[in-house]
Amino acid sequence: MVDPRIRPATNRPDTPEVSVIIPCKGHPDALLHLLRDLREQQTDRAFEVIVVDAWSDDAIRTAAQSQGVVVVRSGSGHLPGAARNLGADAARGPILAFIDADCRPDPDWVQAAADALEHGARLAAGPVADLAPWHPVARADNLLQFADLPRARPAGPMHMAPSCNLSIRKEDFNRLGGFRHRDGIATGEDVDFCERATALWRDGIQFSPRMAVRHAGRRRMADMIRHHRTFGYSRGRLRLLLSDRQARLARMRILAPAVVLRRLVYIIGRVARLSPAKLPMTLIISPLLLIGAFAWTAGFRSGLIDSSPAGADTPASPGRRFE
Numbered sequence: 058m059v060d061p062r063i064r065p066a067t068n069r070p071d072t073p074e075v076s077v078i079i080p081c082k083g084h085p086d087a088l089l090h091l092l093r094d095l096r097e098q099q100t101d102r103a104f105e106v107i108v109v110d111a112w113s114d115d116a117i118r119t120a121a122q123s124q125g126v127v128v129v130r131s132g133s134g135h136l137p138g139a140a141r142n143l144g145a146d147a148a149r150g151p152i153l154a155f156i157d158a159d160c161r162p163d164p165d166w167v168q169a170a171a172d173a174l175e176h177g178a179r180l181a182a183g184p185v186a187d188l189a190p191w192h193p194v195a196r197a198d199n200l201l202q203f204a205d206l207p208r209a210r211p212a213g214p215m216h217m218a219p220s221c222n223l224s225i226r227k228e229d230f231n232r233l234g235g236f237r238h239r240d241g242i243a244t245g246e247d248v249d250f251c252e253r254a255t256a257l258w259r260d261g262i263q264f265s266p267r268m269a270v271r272h273a274g275r276r277r278m279a280d281m282i283r284h285h286r287t288f289g290y291s292r293g294r295l296r297l298l299l300s301d302r303q304a305r306l307a308r309m310r311i312l313a314p315a316v317v318l319r320r321l322v323y324i325i326g327r328v329a330r331l332s333p334a335k336l337p338m339t340l341i342i343s344p345l346l347l348i349g350a351f352a353w354t355a356g357f358r359s360g361l362i363d364s365s366p367a368g369a370d371t372p373a374s375p376g377r378r379f380e
Contacts, residue, residue, distance in 0.1 A: 072103065072149075073103050073104050073105040073149055073150040074102045074103050074104060074150055074151065074152060074171060075102050075103075075104035075105075075150045075152045075153075075154055075167055075170065075171050075224075076104065076105050076106075076107055076144075076145075076147075076148030076149060076150035076152070076153055076154070076227075077095060077104055077105065077106045077107065077154045077155075077156060077167065078107050078109065078141055078144035078145060078148065078153060078154065078155050078156075079091065079106065079107065079108045079109065079144070079155075079156055079157065079158055080109045080111055080135075080137050080140035080141050080144065080155075080157065080158070081108055081109060081110055081111060081112075081114070081117045081121075081140075081158045082111050082112050082114070082137075082140075083112070083114060083116075083117070084158045084159055085114070085116040085117050085119070085120040086120075087158050087159045087273065088108065088117060088120045088121065088158040089120045089123070089124070090161060091156070091158055091160060091161060091162070092106065092108075092120070092121065092124040092126060093124070094161050094162050094164075095162065095167070096124065097164060098162070098164060098165070098166065098167045098168070099164045099165050099168065100165065100167045100168035100171075101168070102167055102168060102171050104150065104154075104167050105126075105127065105148075105149060105150060106124075106126040106127065107126070107127045107128075107129055107144045107147055107148060108121040108126055108127065108128050108129070109128075109129045109130075109135070109140040109141070109143050109144045110128055110129065110130045111133070111134070111135040111136075111137070111139075111140035111143075112133050112134060112135070113130055113132075113133040118130075127147065129143050129144060129147045131143055136238045136241075136243050136246070137220065137236075137243070137244075137246065138220070138235070138236025138237065138238050138246035138247075138250075139236070139238060141155055141220065141235070141236050142235040142236055145227065145230055145231075145235060148227060150227070151226060151227055151228070152170070152171050152174060152224060152225075152226055152227065153224065153225055153226070153227050153230055154166075154167060154170040154171070154223075154224040155220055155221070155222070155223045155224070156221060156222060156270060157220075157221040157272075159188075159221075159272060159273040160185075160188075160221055160222065160270040160271065160272050160273070161188055161270060161271045162269070162270045163267070163268075163269040163270070165267060166183075166268060166269065166270065168267075169183065169265055169267035169268035169269075170183075170224035170265075170268050171224065172265070172267075173224065173263060173265040173267075173268060174224060174225070174226060176263075177263070178261065178262070178263035178265070179225065179226075179229055179254060179257075179258040179261030179262070179263075180218055180223060180224070180225045180229075180251070180254050180261060180262045180263070181218075181223070181224045181225070181262075181263050181264075181265050181268060182206070182215065182218030182219065182222055182223050182224075182262065182263075182264060182265070182268065183206070183222055183264065183265045183266060183267065183268025183269050183270070184206050184207060184208040184210065184222075184266060184268070184269040184270070185199065185202075185203040185206045185219060185221065185222055185269075185270055185271075185272050186199075186207070186208055186269060186270070186271045186272070187199050187271060187272070187274065188271040188272055188273045188274065189273060189274060189276070192274070192276055193341075193342045193345055194274070194275065194276050194277065194278055194281055194345060195273065195274030195275060195276050196274065196338070196342055197274075197281065197342050197345035197346050197348075197349055198274040198275045198281045198284070198285075198349070199272055199274040200324055200328070200339065200342075200346060201281075201285055201324065201346060201349040201350070201353070202219070202272075202288075203219065203272065204323070204324045204327040204328060205217075205327055205331075206219070206222075206264075207327075207328075207331045207332040207335075208266060208269060208332075209331050209332050210264055210266065210331050211264075211266070212263070212264055212265060212266055213263065213264055214260040214261075214262060214263055214264070215262050215263065215264045216251065216255060216262065216298075217247070217248055217251045217262070217298075218247065218251055218262050219247055220236070220246065220247035220250070221270065221272060222268065222269075222270045223247070224268070229254075232257075233250065233253050233254060233257070234253075235250075236249075236250050237249055237250070239295050240294065240295070242290070242291045242294060242295065243287065243291075244287050244288050244290075244291040245288070245291030245292060245294075245295050245297055248291075248292070248297045248298060249295065249297060252297065252298065278345075278348070281345075281348075281349060281352075282348065282349070282352040283352075285349045285350075285352040285353040285356070286352040286353065286355055286356035287356060288353060288356065289352065289353035289354060289355065289356030289357035289358075289359075289360065290356035290357065290359055290360040290363075291356075291360060292353075292356075292357055292360065293307070293356065293357040293358060293359065293360025293361035293362075293363075293364065294360030294361070294363055294364050295360070295364070296361075296364060304361055304364075307357065307358065307361055308358060308361045308362060310358075313354055313355075313358060316354045316357065316358075317347070317350045317351055317354045320350040320353060320354065321343070321346055321347055321350045324339075324346060324350075325339060325340070325343065325346075
C-alpha cells in the first residue's frame with residue numbers, strides 16, 4: 058500500500074509549497090541517489106525539485122531528467138552560491154529548501170524544512186551526519202565542517218547554517234539578496250549569508266533536529282586538505298565572523314599553533330558535549346583532524362594576509378549572481 062504522505066518529486070505540482078534546490082558540479086551518481094530519496098519523502102507538502110546544472114554537464118542533465126525533475130542551465134562555470142540563486146529564481150514555491158548533491162536526506166526532511174519555518178524560524182538548518190561513518194578521512198572531513206550539527210543537538214537558535222541543508226522563505230531569501238561570492242571567492246558564501254540574516258533577525262536561524270541529512274565527506278586526504286585550506290582562506294580573506302582584534306592576532310605567525318590547537322579543541326569539545334558516544338572514534342581520528350586544522354589555519358592566515366586593512370568587506374559586484 059502506498060503511503061499517502063509520500064509526494065514524489067516527479068509530480069511537478071501546479072502550486073508547490075516547497076522548492077528543493079540542488080546545485081550540481083559533477084557527481085551524477087550521487088545526484089541519482091539523492092533524487093530517489095526525494096521521491097520517497099513522507100510529507101503532506103506539495104514540492105518540486107530543481108537541479109541547477111552549474112557546469113553544463115550532460116551527465117547531470119541525464120541523471121536529473123531520468124527522475125523527471127526540472128533542470129536549470131544558464132551558461133556554465135557558476136560558483137555554488139550563484140547556482141543556488143539560479144535555482145531560487147526558477148522556484149515556484151514560497152519555501153526554498155537547499156541541499157547538495159553529495160547529501161542524502163532523511164525521509165521527512167522536506168516536511169521538517171517547511172515545519173521549522175512555520176514554527177518561527179527565518180532560516181532553518183538541521184543535523185549533518187556521516188554518510189560513510191566508518192571511513193576515517195570522510196568522517197574527519199565532516200567533523201571539521203559540521204561538529205556543531207550532530208543529531209543529538211537540541212532545537213534552538215544558532216549563528217551559522219550550512220548551505221547543504223538550509224530552508225528559508227523565498228521572500229526572505231530575496232530580501233537578503235541571495236548568496237554572494239564576495240571578491241569571487243568560491244567558498245564562505247553561506248557564512249556571509251548567515252551573517253546578514255543574523256544582523257536582520259537576531260536568533261532567526263534555528264536548528265531543527267528533524268531536518269537531517271547525511272553528507273558524503275571527502276575520502277582522499279589531498280581533497281580534504283585542499284578543501285579545508287580553501288575554507289580557511291575565505292574565512293580570513295573576507296574576515297567572516299572575526300573582530301579586528303581577532304584578525305590582527307591571527308595574522309601573527311607565532312600564534313598559528315594556537316589557532317590550530319583552538320580549532321582542534323573546539324571540535325573535540327563539541328563532540329564530547331553533544332555526542333559523547335562518538336568521542337572514542339573522534340579521538341582515534343584526531344591525527345586527521347589535526348591535519349585538517351593545520352590546512353584550515355594555513356589558508357586562514359593566507360587569507361588574512363591577502364585581505365585589505367579595511368577587511369575586504371565590500372562585495373565584488375552588486376546583485377545576486379556571480380558568474
